[in-house]
Each structure stands twice: as C-alpha cells, then as structure tokens.
Amino acid sequence: MRSENRSDQQCRNLSITPHFTNQAEGSVLICSGQTQVICTASVEERVPPFLKGQDQGWVTAEYSMLPRATNQRVRRDRGGQVSGRTLEIQRLIGRSLRSVVDLKALGERTITLDCDVIQADGGTRTASITGAYVALAMALDHLKSSGVSFISNPLKGQVAAVSLGILENRILLDLDYLEDSQAEVDMNLVMTATGGIVEVQGTAEGEPFSAAQMNGMFELATAGLKGHFAAQLEAIAQGRR
C-alpha cells in the first residue's frame, strides 16, 4: 500500500500556504505529503551583468535543504563546492519558471526564487517548482499593488511539476522517498496548465524504459497536475485577500 492509502495514479495531499514568512514579496509553504518547502520570491531592481542594458528582466532560483530535512544529517553546501545535485535542481527550477515569464514585460528587475526544503520525503524539486510558481505570482501581484505598471502581463502561463516512477512494472505518480529509492525509473515532468511539456527528465536507474511507458507517464502526469494547478490558483487568490 502507498502512503496516504492512495492508488498508483494519485498524488499525495498538497497544500500551499501563502504569506508563510513576512519579508519577501512572495512567500509560501508548500506541503506535498511529508515534503515541506518554503518558497520565497525576492524582487531586486537590477539584472545580472550578462543582461545589462538589454531591456529585460531575469528569473532565477536557488535550492537548498536544511541539514536535517532528511533522515541523516547532510552537510551544508557551504564554504566550498556546491554539490552537483543542488546546482542541477536549482537550474531546473529557474528554467521551469522562466518558461512562463515574459522577461521583456518584466522589465529590468530580477526575481529570485529561494526554495528551502525544511522536510524532505521525495519530490522536493517538483514541490519547489509548484510552490515557486505561486511565490512568483504573489511577487508580481505585490509589484502591481505597489504601483508598478507592466507593458503587458509578465506571467504568460502557469507551470507545475510532479514526479513519476516505474516500480515493479507499475507506473506510480508522485513518489515518496521510500518509493523513489526503490524505483527503476525516475521521472520529473514540468508541464503547463494547457498540457504542454516544459521539462522532462527521466533516468533509468535499473532497466531502460520504452516510449510506451514514457507515454503512460505523460498521461498520468497530465491528469495528476490538474490538482496542482487548482491549488496554485487557490493559494494565489488567498494571498490577495
């Protein structure tokens, strides 16, 4: 039996709490089962050097885990080399969010999405993407209510993510840590609310998988993400109240 008594096709309980901390322009706590991530969106009125004078903005992300988010304490990414896993994940989050932002419309400002995992039980990168989208939307709301006027809406779509896996030939949606560590195939799908694929990253830890299985995972993700998109909209609405 899977955690939360769910079927292979069901996601874990998902909750998104807006305004979780009070300093950032956008801030949520996203809980996907036992996985908990604080996502904040910080606006700075400047762009990185490589974009200077190009009349556009930038969206970037940083990802980190508290040392004891996991079962064993993990050393901080500090005072030396940031781990490849961390860099890989935060690059994924940044690309995913940029896919729904019109950087020209954003203007010469940077929005940094900090995703800090305080409790980890699988799917931290997908929860980070799903939560960061809400923080980003909140930050844009904040800019608008602070009197910033955009030439057009910088937010050109809605994006969320979910993990999938193949375990004993079953395709599972939204794996927790235990499932993830046993899965033969590990897949992360980032999709838009209109059903387009923004990012796909799949790895066969054990047996290779087929195009047919890949298709099965797309279908499952498309269905499962409906709940994510609804929860995002609800959190954004709640954040405005």
Place this chain on the structure above:
Amino acid sequence: MRSENRSDQQCRNLSITPHFTNQAEGSVLICSGQTQVICTASVEERVPPFLKGQDQGWVTAEYSMLPRATNQRVRRDRGGQVSGRTLEIQRLIGRSLRSVVDLKALGERTITLDCDVIQADGGTRTASITGAYVALAMALDHLKSSGVSFISNPLKGQVAAVSLGILENRILLDLDYLEDSQAEVDMNLVMTATGGIVEVQGTAEGEPFSAAQMNGMFELATAGLKGHFAAQLEAIAQGRR
C-alpha cells in the same frame, strides 16, 4: 512605543513549538516576536577527530539565515567564505550549549544544533540559543527512550539568552530589528536558570557604557529570562507527550 506595546523591561511574546519537523531527534520552531528560528538537534554516534578516543562527546552548532529572512535578500554562505558574522554566532551557540552539557556523561556521540532563521526581526542569535536548548533536551529524551543509558544526566543545567541595548539612555530588553539598528550599545547575555552568566558580549556602537549600566542590564536580563526558562520547560514537557 515598542512593538507589542511592551515596556522597556518586557520581552516579546515567546513561543516554542516542539516536533516542528519530523526527522531530527529534537526539533522546535521558536518565535520571539517576529523572529522565527527552526532549531534541530541531530545525534551522530561519532565524535570529531580532535576528540577521538577521549571517551567523551561533543556539542556543536551551525547557524544560517534563509536568504529572505530579512528585509533585503542576503546571499547564501555558499561556495566560498562563510561570513565572519555567521561563524561568530554559531561559535557562540555551540559554547553556550556546551556550558550545560556534561560531555563525559554524553558518551562518544556528537549532537549538532542547526539553527535556521526563517524570519529575522532582531535577536536571532539569542532565540537560537533558547530554542536549541529545547531541541537538545528533546534529543536527549529521544536517546533515553531509544534505550540509551547514560552514566549520569548529560544535561547539567538550563540555559537561555536574551539581547539588551541602550537607546537614548534607556536600557531596553529584547530588542527588535528597528531598535537594534538604532541602539548605542548592543548586548547579548546567556545565563543559566540559576542566575549565572555563561556568556556576555557587549558592544558600544556609539558611546561607551559604564559598569553601572552593565549591572542594570544584568538585572533586567535575569528578570526577563524567567519567562524563557518556563517556556523551555513547558516545550520539553509538551514534546514528551
């Protein structure tokens, strides 16, 4: 008027929530006014190299702030030099906690106290010490209930901390960020429940202060920390339920 409508001699509201995250042997969220810190205590059955074979344990601390715990986003202590401020604070936390632990009684294990500030409004280092004490006590409770027997109680005292300052010749207890940034003198006191001083760190940013003012601060801290000690005991008791 001070925040929370309090007098110069009053601390901010203090709450300590045990079991805030579910992986560490001890874990709390401590809120002191708007300042919020997650403190976890992680037990590892080994000691650092400099203590190998000395038949004693170790207690150490790490301190960090989420990048957007503050009004302006702050760069992570990552991939390079950890800031002097961070090192100074985590050394203070470690020393303060070791002052109430019998390292011989602890046995050959290390307890790491991770203090991660998720919201900062002054007094993050003192809140970290006060919260870390509870996480430490919970971790020792956890060890005992897991069947570890100690030769004697590793916890030989109770420790908490509070900040003070001098602002326009008034001595203030438990400063928030705004007060802290204006204070002429900045003081942190770490004391035991029996009234002893474990650490004192005071800096005159503007005018030097006198021994008499120093005494006034001791008295105020002694009175103010009574509430901290009670809140700690309550949280430890609650953590056992």
Place this chain on the structure above:
Amino acid sequence: MRSENRSDQQCRNLSITPHFTNQAEGSVLICSGQTQVICTASVEERVPPFLKGQDQGWVTAEYSMLPRATNQRVRRDRGGQVSGRTLEIQRLIGRSLRSVVDLKALGERTITLDCDVIQADGGTRTASITGAYVALAMALDHLKSSGVSFISNPLKGQVAAVSLGILENRILLDLDYLEDSQAEVDMNLVMTATGGIVEVQGTAEGEPFSAAQMNGMFELATAGLKGHFAAQLEAIAQGRR
C-alpha cells in the same frame, strides 16, 4: 540547408578513432561533424569511500572543454566553483555509462571516463557518452588481456546518445551549435542498442512541446542511433587489432 547537406532526419558524419592517446586503458577521439571529444577510460584498483567493502565497482565521468573549444574563449573550471553546466553534464555521462555496467561483475575497481572537448559545435554531451562507451569497452578489453578474469561480463549493454530539437515546428536530429542556439526545444536522448531509453532530458526554451512531438523525437533518435551503435562496434573491433 543543414550542415553537411543533410536532411532533418540525418546525423552528422561520425568517426571514432581508438587509441587516440597512448596512456589510458581506453582512449578515443570522437568526431561528430565539427564537434571533437577525447574520451579516455582510466582504471583504478580502488573504489570511492561510499562503496568501500561492498564488493562492487564504480563508473564515473568528468567532462571539460578546452577554453578555446568554442567561438569565444571560456574560463577554465578552476580554482573555484565548477559550473553547474559542467557538473550536470558529467553526472549525465556517469549515469548513462553505469546503466550498461554490472558493477558487481566489475569488482572493486573504478573506471573514470574523462571527456575533454577539444572542438565544440553542439552535441558535446551526447558525443561524450557515445565516445565514452567505446573507451569503457576498450578498458575492459585491456583488463581482460592483462589477465583479469571477471565473474561475468561487466558490460551488459551498449549505450549511445544523440540530441534533437524542434525548430520552426520541424523536428531535427543531431543539432549543430547554430541550430541548437535557435531551437525552441532541446532534447538529449540516451538509448541502448535494444531500443530502451536510459535518459531523457528535454527543455522547452520557448514554446512547450506535446507528447506527440516527444514521440516523434523518440522515433527519430531510435533510427539515428543505429549508425552510432555500428560505429562504436567498429571502433571497438579496430581497437583490438
């Protein structure tokens, strides 16, 4: 018109020269169009700390570009933080190669695949995987001819990789740099000779893509990689002569 006058469904000319350098147990120069990568396989009779005493081997990879492999000189990943791109690529190469190695059969030794790009024109990571496979096979041949006997063949499959992209709604196989920089979707597929998917990494830089397009890319890759698999076998055979 595409480079080398090829159709959307054709790969660039591919050549794999075994024994390109003379020190490593396995060594090739792989040329895919203008992209040139030196891949060496180095055998060490020890395993990394995390595998000590587990009676199995390890396969890992490092990826680097000569500073002037590209049109503009790029700083070396030296004396500081290795770039996220580099770490991401070498983790991909390592995982891809491990997918066809029986680490138990390999025994307690490590094979490191160094992929050094001396000329870059798109597809350096896929060329690295394709070339590293040959270097790996050569290193295993070298071990056998040096008298090492394995409990079973450590090489349990054949793996190669190719890039794909979507540009102006056309699906293109094996993009050169110019195409890559204009593509709306950037896909890397790592597959086995028996048609299984080992890794899929796809990113929509512009418009999201559909499951149908994804399927189109799988089909194209499966057809295109036939030439890669043949070239690998030919190079391995030549390396034995």
Place this chain on the structure above:
Amino acid sequence: MRSENRSDQQCRNLSITPHFTNQAEGSVLICSGQTQVICTASVEERVPPFLKGQDQGWVTAEYSMLPRATNQRVRRDRGGQVSGRTLEIQRLIGRSLRSVVDLKALGERTITLDCDVIQADGGTRTASITGAYVALAMALDHLKSSGVSFISNPLKGQVAAVSLGILENRILLDLDYLEDSQAEVDMNLVMTATGGIVEVQGTAEGEPFSAAQMNGMFELATAGLKGHFAAQLEAIAQGRR
C-alpha cells in the same frame, strides 16, 4: 606564583616600540610579557564599496598569527576557509578601533590595521587592540605631517584592552597562556581612557560567573589599563621624535 612574579592584580611588562617596520604609515611592535605583535596601520585613499559616496572613511583590521607563534605549529589561514577564531578576533579589533574614530572627520580613506602575532603567550587579541591604537595614531600623525588637513580630529578617544579570568575563584588580570588554558572564566575588556566600556566579551568555560564577579573584573581592568594608556601616549610621543 604568576609569571614575572606579579600579583593577581598586576599586568605583565608592556612595551610598545614605534616605527618597528619602515613601510607603513604607522607601525609598532607591542610586547606584553612573552606575547609579541606587529601592528601596522596602512592608509588607502579609497573606501570599501558599501561606503562609496557617503563622505566618510573606514577603519578595519586583520589579525593573523605566524604559524609558529605558538607551541605547536598551526596551519596558515590560506587557500580556503579563514578560521572562525581569526574572523572573530579581527572583527573585535576593527570595532574597538572604530569606537574612537570619527569616520566623518577621517574623510574618504581607509585605515587597515594589520595585527600579526609573531610570538603568542595569551592575550594576543588585547595586545593587538592596544598596539593597533598606537599604529593608528601614528598613521594620523603621518597624514597630518604629509599636509592632510582634517575638518576635525579624527581621533576622538583612546582605547586599550586587557584580558581577565577567574581561576580557583581568584580574579586574575592579564593572563598568560598557561593561566588562560586553566581559567574557568575568560574575559576581554576594551575600555577608553575615560573609563567607558567599548567591548566586553566573557565566556564561562566551566562554572558560570556572577554579576558581582563581573564587577570585580571591571574594577581590576580599569586600574590595570592605566599603565596601557600611559605606554600608548609615550609610544606616540616617541614616534613623533
């Protein structure tokens, strides 16, 4: 018996040699018993980035020990993380000296105080502060005699420091290394010539201490620092000759 046959209330012999090296604007060798520190003051006609355009100067410090200043050779703070102890000490020195400098009057220049311990026998940070004050005053003399005119005297006070400790219930002034390593309480006091406290840092390594003991230490420090202030003035006068 204490070193140099002194009572609990006596400091070690103190000597301050001006112009010890010949390149810096201010330079002394300070010897406090066996502890020897070279302090230089370097003037640069620019301010750090965070003070640009604010029409004020800056005073900062760096602290280091020669590897064999101590009984056992210590690794240099080089090629990696500077130790927390080093950062803590140099921050203390910098703050202490800034407490007696009018940064507005200094104008847009930076004075860096380098404190390099060539022989260590306890009290290196307090000797650094006491010596750095003289180097700083010499550098200001140098600027004046080079024709710089200040809007008002940048030096608004005189500062020196001394260590104290509690050992077997006795309060000791100016501990050498052997005493320091045995003391239950370790205290550093930075005071002005007019008796104000600029910095207080006290740590109970063993038993906590009382406010009464703290007061005893203030009194002892106030008396003991009289000799320091006289020695500083004598060295500054000698430096002018």
Place this chain on the structure above:
Amino acid sequence: MRSENRSDQQCRNLSITPHFTNQAEGSVLICSGQTQVICTASVEERVPPFLKGQDQGWVTAEYSMLPRATNQRVRRDRGGQVSGRTLEIQRLIGRSLRSVVDLKALGERTITLDCDVIQADGGTRTASITGAYVALAMALDHLKSSGVSFISNPLKGQVAAVSLGILENRILLDLDYLEDSQAEVDMNLVMTATGGIVEVQGTAEGEPFSAAQMNGMFELATAGLKGHFAAQLEAIAQGRR
C-alpha cells in the same frame, strides 16, 4: 640507448601542425616525441584591469594536462587550489612569450595562450613554449588578415625552449619522462633565435652542478634549438597557405 635511437646531443622528433582546432585565432598541435600539446592563441579586445588605459596589450598563458595525459590519472586543477606546479609552468610560458612581443605595438588587446597537454612524456613546458610561439604568430597573422594594422610589428623575436639534464655525468638534450625522473639536474632553457637566453631554470635534484656544466648545457641547447626554430617557421608558413 635513448628513445628514438638518438645520441645525447639530439632532440626527439618534433612536429608542429597548424590549424589543429578551428575556433581559435591561432592553434597548433605540437608533438615532441610522445609528448603532445594543443596550443591555442585567443585574442580578446580588452586588457586586464592592471593595464587599463596604459595603451598597451598583454600576453598571458594557461597550462593544463588532461587527467590521463600521464601514466597515472591525475586529478583536475578544479574546484579548489590550482597546483603550484601548474601556476609555475604557466607563469613561465607567459613570461617567455612576452619576451618577444612588443606590448605597445600589440595595442589594447590580450592574447591568451592555452597549452593543454593531451599526452605527456617529459618536456611538456618546453613544448608548450615552442608551440605557443607558433599559435601566437598565427593569431597575429589572423589579426593582420582581418584588417588590423599595427603601428609596428608586435612580434620582435622568435622564442623556443628545450629541456636538458645531467644523468650519470652525461649532459642530455631533450629528456623524455624516464630520463627526466632519473636525472640529477633538471634544466629548462628558453632562448631566442639569435642565441639570447630568455629564461633559465635549473635544479639539482641530487648533486649540485658546476658553472662548466651549465655552459655545456647552454651550448647543447643553442645547437638543439636550431631545429625548433626551423620547425616553427615552417608551421607558420604552412598556416598561411
């Protein structure tokens, strides 16, 4: 017998292939016996900060070895401290090349010579210098044919280098790795085509050597480098065709 059946006074076979890679302004593969180095010259239209506004150019070098250029795999100079050996060699290459460049005539541009050893059998630093000279000349040819006009020829001489050693009292020219590891004296000479010495670096690993032996080495180098200078001119001419 020495490798390639040569006498003590003979160099190994030397070949220099121009246009070895296709992106850099100058690029060669230099083979000296089994030692193989890719040397590229990259032109950038800016100078390092310390030369800003001084109306002159700069020539610098970087040196690296592929991890498996040698018999044992060597860790990359990555993510930390670059090795002293690497820094020493690339500083030597840079100084040697600057000795034949008129930096004023070069104008405000930087030429970076990247010397990447793909196969190492002794003499990698001298081969790097000899090859880098050709790459540099090619880059200047490239600038001229791109329409850049210089106030005068930036290339004011021709430089090449060779190693020598003393082994069992014999003076050997151009040592391979095996000879180098046994030699009692290790010498590198960088000379101009007109017989001047640009750099001399000699180390007695075992017995000290005499001025007479030093003279013997100069004579041998002068004779041996004639072939290097001819090969350089031939490669430059070939690069123009």
Place this chain on the structure above:
Amino acid sequence: MRSENRSDQQCRNLSITPHFTNQAEGSVLICSGQTQVICTASVEERVPPFLKGQDQGWVTAEYSMLPRATNQRVRRDRGGQVSGRTLEIQRLIGRSLRSVVDLKALGERTITLDCDVIQADGGTRTASITGAYVALAMALDHLKSSGVSFISNPLKGQVAAVSLGILENRILLDLDYLEDSQAEVDMNLVMTATGGIVEVQGTAEGEPFSAAQMNGMFELATAGLKGHFAAQLEAIAQGRR
C-alpha cells in the same frame, strides 16, 4: 650610487639573529639591508601521506609577506587561491633546503621552514633561503640536544642564496627593490659552500642575456656568498651558546 654606498660586486649588510622568537625548534631574524625575514623551523614527528612508511623524513617551506612589508599594502593569501608567486617561492625554498638534507638520516619527521617577510626591499626569497638554512641547523641541534640520535648527520652541506641582475649592462650583486624593478635580467642563484649550483633561475625582463653574462653572474655570486656562509656559521654557533 647603490644603497649602503656599495660597489656593483658587494652584498648589502647581512645579519642573522638566532632565537628571534622563542617557540620554534629553530628561529632567526635575517636582515639583508632593509629586507627582514623571520625564519622558523618546526619539527613534527610525522611525514606527509606520500612518504608514509618509506623510512625517511621531509623538509618543506612556506613563504609569506606581512601585508605591509611593502610600499603598498598587499592582500593576504587567504580564503582563496594562494598566488602563483608565493607558491613558486616556497617551492624554491623547500627544494633548496632539501638539497643539503639527507632525508633518510633525518628519520620519519618533517621540518617545516616558515619564512615570513616583515619588511621587503628586494631579495626576499634569497634571504629566506639563507635564513632558513640557519633555522634548520638550529632545529637539528635542538633535536640532538633533546636526545635524538641520528644514524648519520642529516645535514650534508651548507646552502645560501643571492640575487643578481643586469642593469644598463652592469652586472649587480644583491639587488634592492629599486634596482630589481629596473633590472633587465633578474637572476637568483642558490649555491653550496663548496661552490656547486643547487638552483638557478634567471629571467630576461627586457633584452635576452648571453652565456658569457651568465658566467659573470656565477663568478660574482660565488664570491659574494662567502660572506653569507660565514654569517650562517656564526649564527649557528651563537645559537648554541
């Protein structure tokens, strides 16, 4: 006229003060004109990993300058990349000293020579070598008087160093900073008391030099170092008293 009114063939005044600091097994202050270096020799009863179990010792060196040893303050080699110049110099010092030590006779111990320049006026690396030799001899004396018995004398020779230069066609011995910065050729010679060459490092900053000039420099160095060798022996003798 040269500093100290000396001829082209004369060295600056040289003094070597033994026991300059009191913690190291060997310690001197060497003054060569205005250049002043503290050299200490530290004995540790272990060898670096690469010499484990080879029944021999090791001699190594570290070199550093106080930030204000020079006319302009120089950043410390701290918290990052050690400069190439520093690494080059300390490698030279280490090699030079090892040339006169029988590492087998030394036994499994490491002697580290720390050369810290407190005042710099040219020739800091040669003064470091000359001074470090005395510190090394003192440390060996210390070991002997502590009861260590060696199978044979670990010190098999005497080594010292001097700089030379060519300036306006004159060969100068022992250059100060001003001369050094104007010299066309910069030479460092490390020689033994019996006249052998241990290290030669010469660089033509401007015009190349001839073998004849090289010979002239050897002769001058041989004559000039006589005073160095005598001063070393006198300091060692004085250190024993």
